Amino acid sequence: DAGVTQSPTHLIKTRGQQVTLRCSPKSGHDTVSWYQQALGQGPQFIFQYYEEEERQRGNFPDRFSGHQFPNYSSELNVNALLLGDSALYLCASSLGAGDADTQYFGPGTRLTVL
Amino acid sequence: AQTVTQSQPEMSVQEAETVTLSCTYDTSENNYYLFWYKQPPSRQMILVIRQEAYKQQNATENRFSVNFQKAAKSFSLKISDSQLGDTAMYFCAFMKWQGGSEKLVFGKGMKLTVNP
Known part of the structure; x- marks a missing residue:
């Protein structure tokens, strides 16, 4: 049973650029x-x-936007990158309805903005 | 808004010893969940244990147990028989319950080092 996956592992961008990070949820989960x-x-x-x-x-801020696809995978987009956007970006998946469910995390994407 | 406080930034313990990590939180909610996650140097956030606020019984998972004091808004984690693999950052987290998955609110974390 595959857990949460994220890509890429590492990313280096310069200020002002745009970036897209990707996440595939754990099997059976519908919320990211x-x-x-x-x-x-x-x-x-x-x-x-x-x-x-x-x-x-x-x-x-609105520079951070996202999307979820019919297969429940998701993207995080960040526009007009700032130095302060350098961070580890974590994706977590869970079940969206019923009892509050535990969120399971992926390994993260390390973003460095130069 | 909910807040989570971990007042001990760092702790060190010898292998096989018992250690307790503290966490306090502030909320006006009555229904919520509390979690402890660990983040080893590999950086993957791993669930350690979960506690439902409506349950009086403290949660346990093998060597890990919690002391949940709802009135005091305290949620400490006890690790028994510490192992080298327990070396990691530990984060306490809060989730309110409204039927479905909600956001997690994390504390700043505590670095635990287990020495041989």
Whole structure:
């Protein structure tokens, strides 16, 4: 049973560029949440996708956008990159309905903005 | 808004010893979940244990157990018989329950080192 997968593992971009990160949820899960983890900090919630719609959003600017596909995989897009966007980006999957379910995390994508 | 506080930034313990990691949280919600995740140097966030707020019984998972004090809003993790593989960052996290998956609110984490 495949767990949550993310690609790429590492990414280096320059300021002003755009980036797309990808996530495939754990088998049977329909909800994907994205988190940003700055160095030495706990993860911060960016947004959550369920049934191809953004269901919740954290305190992140509109430069951060996402998408969920019919197979439940998801993308995180960041436009006009800033140095402060350098972080580990974590994707987590879960079941979106019924009892609150545990979120299972992928290995993350390390983004470096130069 | 919910907040999670981990006041101990770092701890060190000898192999086979028992260690307790502390966590406090603030919320006005009555229904919620609490989690401990570990993040080893490989950086993958791994679930350690989960506690439902409506349950009075403390959760246990093998060598890991929690002390959940709802009135005090305290949620500590006890690791028994510490192993070298327990070396990691440990994060306490809160999730309110509204029927379905909600966002996790994390503490800043605590670095645990298990020494041989």
